[in-house]
Amino acid sequence: MDLYITEKPSVAEALAKYFNSTGANFKKEKNCYKDTKKNIFITWAVGHLLYQNPPEAYNPEWKNWKLDTLPMIPTIFKKTPYAAKKEQYKAVISLIKDATTIINVGDPDREGQVLIDELLPANKKVKRLLLNALDETSIRKALDDIKDNKAFSGLYAAGDCRSEIDWLLGMNLTRFFSLKAREGGYTTVMSVGRVKAPTLALIVNREAEITGFKTQKYYNIFAHLKINGVTVKASFVGDRITAKSEAEKIVTASKSSELKVTDVFKKSNKQEIKELYSLDTLQIDADKYFGLSADDTLKTIQKLYESKYLSYPRSDCKYLPTSQFTDSPNLIIAFNEAQLLDVKIPLPNLRPPVFNDAKVSAHHAIVPTGKIPDLSTLSKNEKDLYLLVLKKYASIFFPVYEYESHKVILTNGKYDFTFTTKITVNSGWTALYKNMPVSDDAEHEQDNEVEISTAVKAGTAYRVETFELKDAETKPPRRYTEGSLIKAMNNIKGDTKESNNILSKIKGIGTPATRATIIKELIAGEQLSKKGKTLIPTEKGKNLIAILPEIITKADYTANMEILLDQLEAGKIPKQKIITEVTDFLNTIIKQKDSLKIVNKDFPCPTCRKGFLMIKYYKDPDTNTVIEYAKCNNAECNQITPAKNNKPKIITCPVCKKGFMISKKNSKTKNIFYACSCYPDCKTVLSEDDFNKKRG
Structure with a gap:
């Protein structure tokens, strides 16, 4: 059979x-x-x-x-x-x-x-x-x-070897660094992997840039004009002004003046939709427009796929087979009849460039299928993402978006100002996006760009309604969101040209199907935290990157492995050569087990103020219950305090408000009590019951 x-x-x-x-x-x-x-x-x-x-x-x-x-x-x-x-x-x-x-x-x-x-x-x-x-x-x-499967034996060997590499690295490095971290007071797993490490490093390095950023104050000067009934804000042209007195001098000298247009630099622009959604680009836009996490986006479009409303979701491709173009008119008619969008999709005359067999990989782009949902039966996330995919698909059949940008230079004879206008020639596919939520991506904001209906001509003078002097300051790089992190993983660079060529070929680190899981696991492993939409490294994450070998925190390691896997696929090297190289790498790291130190600095010792409190456990021989406590790692201190849920429980002295309560044992009764750490200046004592009441 x-x-x-x-x-x-x-x-x-x-x-x-x-x-x-x-x-x-x-x-x-x-x-x-x-x-x-x-x-x-x-x-x-x-x-x-x-x-x-x-x-x-x-x-x-x-x-x-x-x-x-x-x-x-x-x-x-x-x-x-x-x-x-x-x-x-x-x-x-x-x-x-x-x-x-x-x-x-x-x-x-x-x-x-x-x-x-x-x-x-x-x-x-x-x-x-x-x-x-x-x-x-x-x-x-x-x-x-159809082909003989033997022709793909090299492809299988490379894929199977990649799986073994990830097992070796993940199992050994996670255990090694988790055990070393446990010696230093951490209680959770330090998950390390070929993709996780450079992903975490992206966020840790970005945080270091933000922390080390030196803010510089400067001043913006704007001239407010009325042009063809539209308010325009023209910016001062010149070097950045850092002295307020200089900025005030320019405003004073420019008051009650008019600005005359000296130059208009025109540029015609055309924007055509040449790519559809792959999983990563869809996750980026879902984060941008709706604030959805990468994992929530994947789960939602998976449901839409299982309901047969969307094509396969875990795709890294942005193109469609040319054969699907013949189905597009029937799809467009069906979408228009269902009135899913605010505007009708035009029927195609020419084949859009997204239909390209040469660029279709294992899967094609994520697109709506011929099965059309009743939008009222979808959840908000399902509806938002379905319409986002539909709009992207529909946009390829709309005309090109055409506009003219005019950079206008004006002068009052002493100082120059500038603004940019945009004149829409053909709204094209942008008509689909008129009611989209406004993106919070401040990197793309332009304060002095305005859309007007007619062009500004050189020689025309405009009266200045007001001058505005506005304080500003340089801003550090923005923290990653899940969407921008996925984009960074996709476009990550190495240290060499060869690495970058490989990374470009394999589309960065991770795959569209695994990147959301990587981020989710880094958060679950307490190496990252999420505040609103932004991702912030924890102290645990920073410490891990600090002690990991630099090579594993960079994308070059993945690139180097891919070079070897390509050689294996081509039959140029045996699999064992790669496994031996990985094994040697692991041995080099594990030899450091006696010299490598990891210290959890989350809980400075309030007694010696030199060491750090480490979470410890012991089993009570009488009750057989596990008792959690914290102990200072400074050998000269060794202060012990109670702990709960992996955190030291520090109770400030209720009397002096300076010291904290330290556990003691009565030498005669063997009962536990708590005394102020400022003894003998403060002789406050709490019974174990009173301490536990305050402890909660």
Whole structure:
């Protein structure tokens, strides 16, 4: 029998529908589609059905986190079925056993190759079907060009090796730095990975720029004019003014004057929509317009995809197959009839540039499907994102947005001023975005740009209504939001030209499908915190980046690994060369276990004011309960205080208000009591019950 194995159920469904439209008779069963007469089956994975084994599966001694068991290097890597996917895994394996020919229909990329090939035995005849899209024309072309799966053995080797690299780095570095951090007073896991480390470093480095930024005060001078009934604010032309007296002098000298236009520099501008949404660009706009996190955006469009309103969401592509252009008129008519937008979408005369087979990768851009939702049944997030995707798709059929920008220079004979006008020639696709929420991206604001209906001419004089002297100051770089961080991950640079070429080729660090998870895990691991929309590194995150080897905090490491993986894919080097290089790297780091120190400086000791309070635990032998406490790491102090929920509980002395209450033990009764740290100047004492009442 022939067995097609797809990466996702939706691909299996599309394939079955296509075959049925050409005379087959596939019927859906629980775990597959089956054509009994032709003895052909179509089954599916659900993403990866297998995951890399945990350390203890290789060696029982690796279950407990200990420095002396590092590095953990499996001799042979093994994988286990996900518990939640075990039923489908068993169904796929059962069908594989009976198959004479298997057709791998994983996505046409490295991961798509791996997640099907890792299920297959070596003794089967296997072919490769490369589907970039699920319309009839694309499926037919792919079937006409089916290949031998052996041609993709290098792609599989590279993908499988990448998985092993990430296991080695993630498992070993996370354990190593977590254990060292535990020695220094941290109680949570220090999650380290090939992508996490440089992502965290982006935010830590940005915070350092902000902290070290020196604000400089300066003064803006604006002349307010009335031009063709529109208020215009012209800016003073000259060097930045840092002395208020100088600014006041210019205003005084310019009062009651008029400004005459000396020059008008005209520029014609055209903006055409040449790209649609990939996951990362959609996440960036969702953050910009609606304040949605990357994870919320992905979850929402996943629901819209599962409801068949949008195409596959985890896409890094911004283009569509040319074959889909023929479907666009029917889609446009349907969208217009549903009145989903404020304006009608025009039917196309020419094929827009987003329909480009050469630029379609494993998936095509995220676009609306022919199934149109009732917007009233969608949640706010679902409605916002669906319409955002629809507008982007619709925009490719609208005329180009055309406008003229005029930079106007004016003078009062002594000082020059300038403003920029914008005259819309054709609103084009911007008509779709008139009612969009205003972006809070201040980087794109221009105070002195104004839209007017007619051009300003040289030689014309305008009376100044008022002059404005406005205080201003230089601003530090802006903190990252989830949207701007994803953009930074996508465009991250290395230290060398070769690294940058590789990073550009692989579109930065992480993938559109994993970046939201990376950010979420950094927040959950308390390496980042989120305040409003902005991301801020915690002290834990800063400390981690400070002690991590510089190479792992930069994107160059990913670029270097990709160079080796490309060589592996091409058959130029064996996989073991890469694994050995990673192992040597881990050994170099772990050799520092005695010299490397990590100290949690969140809780300075209020007694010695030199050390820091470290969270500790002990088991009470009488009650067998775990007691949490904090102890100063300064050997000359060793002050012990109570702790709760991984925080020292500091109770200020209720009498002197200077000291804090320290635990003591009565030498005779063995009872615990608390005395002021300012003893003998303050002799306040609290019983254990009174202390606990204040402690809460």
